[in-house]
Amino acid sequence: MSTRTLHTTAPGKARLPLATMLMLAWRNLWRHRRRTVVTLVSIAFGFGLAVVMIGFTDGGHNNMIRNAIKLGEGHITVQPRGYLENPANHRYLADGKALASQIQALGVPGSVEPRISLQVLASTPANSVGAGLEGLASVDDARAKMLQPRLIDGSWFEPGDERGIVIGDGMARKLKARVGAKVVLMAGTQGGDSQAQLGRVRGIFDSRVDEMDDFLVLADIGLARLFLQGEGADASLAPVTRFAIFLDDPDALAVWAQKLKTGLDSDTVVALDWREMMPQLVQFLFIDAAGSYIFLLLILVLVVFGIVNTVLMSVLERTREFGLLRALGLGRRHLLLLVFLESLLLGLLAVAVGWLLGGGAHLWFAYQGVNIGALMGDNTQMMGTFMDPIVYSELSWERVQQLTLLIFIATLASGIYPAIKAARVTPVQALRT
Structure with a gap:
C-alpha cells in the first residue's frame, strides 16, 4: 500500500x-x-x-x-353480542332489515350475506344426530359458491325452496340418507317447547373438512327463519343470527373492522373479524x-x-x-x-x-x-x-x-x-x- x-x-x-x-x-x-x-x-x-x-x-x-373465511363467517361477522361465547337459537338479530341498511350505509366494499345459524336435531327413520342448520339467502353466498363444486351427489337447493337441504357425506352416512330422503329437523325453544320442520335432501357434498361434513346442514334462509318465528321473531323484519361480510380487498380488513365496530357495536350487536371468530386457528x-x-x-x-x-x-x-x-x-x-x-x-x-x-x-x-x-x-x-x-x-x-x-x-x-x-x-x- x-x-x-x-x-x-x-x-x-x-x-x-x-x-x-x-x-x-x-x-x-x-x-x-x-x-x-x-x-x-x-x-x-x-x-x-x-x-x-x-x-x-x-x-x-x-x-x-x-x-376458512369462505367456509366460515366471512372476513367480518356482525352478530348478537355474546353469541360467540354462548350460542343459542333464541339469540338473533330481530330487525335484520334495519341492520342490513346500517351496514350498507357504511359503504362496505364487498358482499354482505345474511345468515341464520341454528342448533338442531336431524332425524331419519335410521338415526338421529345433532346438527348445525345454516340458512343461506343466496346461491352467491361465499359458502355456497365454495361447496357447490364439491357436491358428490344431487344438486343445490333452489332459492326460495323451504324444504330443500344439502348435507355433508359424513352426516349422510350417519343418517343413512340419500338424495331425496326426508330429514326431520327439530329444535327446542327458549320457552321449553319444541318445533320441527321437514327437509328433503337435495344434494350431498364433501367439503374435505370432517367436522363440517359430519355436522352441517345447509338450507334456504326461509326454512331456517321458520325456527326463528317459533322463537317469536317477526318474519317481516327479516330476522337473522348474523351477517357475514366478505371484503373485496382483504388487506383492508383492519380498517373496515374498526369502522363496523364503531358504527354498529352496541349492547346487543357486535362486529368481529375472522381472528376473533376463529381464535383456535x-x-x-x-x-x-x-x-x-x-x-x-x-x-x-x-x-x-x-x-x-x-x-x-x-x-x-x-x-x-x-x-x-x-x-x-x-x-x-x-x-x-x-x-x-x-x-x-x-x-x-x-x-x-x-x-x-x-x-x-x-x-x-x-x-x-x-x-x-x-x-x-x-x-x-x-x-x-x-x-x-x-x-x-x-x-x-x-x-x-x-x-x-x-x-x-x-x-x-x-x-x-x-x-x-x-x-x-x-x-x-x-x-x-
Whole structure:
C-alpha cells in the first residue's frame, strides 16, 4: 500500500478516505478467494432456503385462512353480542332489515350475506344426530359458491325452496340418507317447547373438512327463519343470527373492522373479524409459524459464524499489516472501520446471492406451486379448514423487508468482534510476529 493514500490530519494521526477503505475492504475479501466463496455460498444457500421455507409457510397459512373465511363467517361477522361465547337459537338479530341498511350505509366494499345459524336435531327413520342448520339467502353466498363444486351427489337447493337441504357425506352416512330422503329437523325453544320442520335432501357434498361434513346442514334462509318465528321473531323484519361480510380487498380488513365496530357495536350487536371468530386457528398458525422462525434463527447463526470465521481468520493473518498501518499513524477507529466494512461487504454479497437463489426459487414455486396433496393424501384438513392440494409460495413486501433486515443486522453484529480484534493491535507487538 502506498503511503500517499494516508492523509495526515494531526501529528501522529492519519486517516483513509472512505472510498479507499471500501476498496481495500473489497480487495481484502478476495485475498483468499476460495475461503470467501465457500463462506458466501454457504450463507447464501442457507438464506435462500429460509426464503423458500418461509414463502411456503406463508403460502400454506394464507391458503388455510382464505378457505376458512369462505367456509366460515366471512372476513367480518356482525352478530348478537355474546353469541360467540354462548350460542343459542333464541339469540338473533330481530330487525335484520334495519341492520342490513346500517351496514350498507357504511359503504362496505364487498358482499354482505345474511345468515341464520341454528342448533338442531336431524332425524331419519335410521338415526338421529345433532346438527348445525345454516340458512343461506343466496346461491352467491361465499359458502355456497365454495361447496357447490364439491357436491358428490344431487344438486343445490333452489332459492326460495323451504324444504330443500344439502348435507355433508359424513352426516349422510350417519343418517343413512340419500338424495331425496326426508330429514326431520327439530329444535327446542327458549320457552321449553319444541318445533320441527321437514327437509328433503337435495344434494350431498364433501367439503374435505370432517367436522363440517359430519355436522352441517345447509338450507334456504326461509326454512331456517321458520325456527326463528317459533322463537317469536317477526318474519317481516327479516330476522337473522348474523351477517357475514366478505371484503373485496382483504388487506383492508383492519380498517373496515374498526369502522363496523364503531358504527354498529352496541349492547346487543357486535362486529368481529375472522381472528376473533376463529381464535383456535390463529393460535395454530402462530405455533406453526414459530417453527419457521426457529429455522430462520439457525440460518442467522450460520450467517454470524460464517462471517466471523472468514473475517477473523483474515484479521489474524494480517497482524503485521495492521501493525504497519498503526505505525504509520492510522488510528484505531479507522482500523476498526476497515475490518467492519469487510464484514459488511461479505454480508451484503451473501444477501444479494441469497435473494437470487431464494427469490428465484420463490418465483418459480409462486407460479408452479407444490402438490402437497400427493404428499399428504387427503389429510390436508386442520382446525376446521383445509389447504388446497396445490400450495403456492407467497411472500409479502413486508416479509421481504423483515428477512433482509434480519440478515443485515446479523451481518453488522458479526463484524463487531473481528473489528475490535484488529483495532487492539499494537504496532510493536504486531511487527514482531
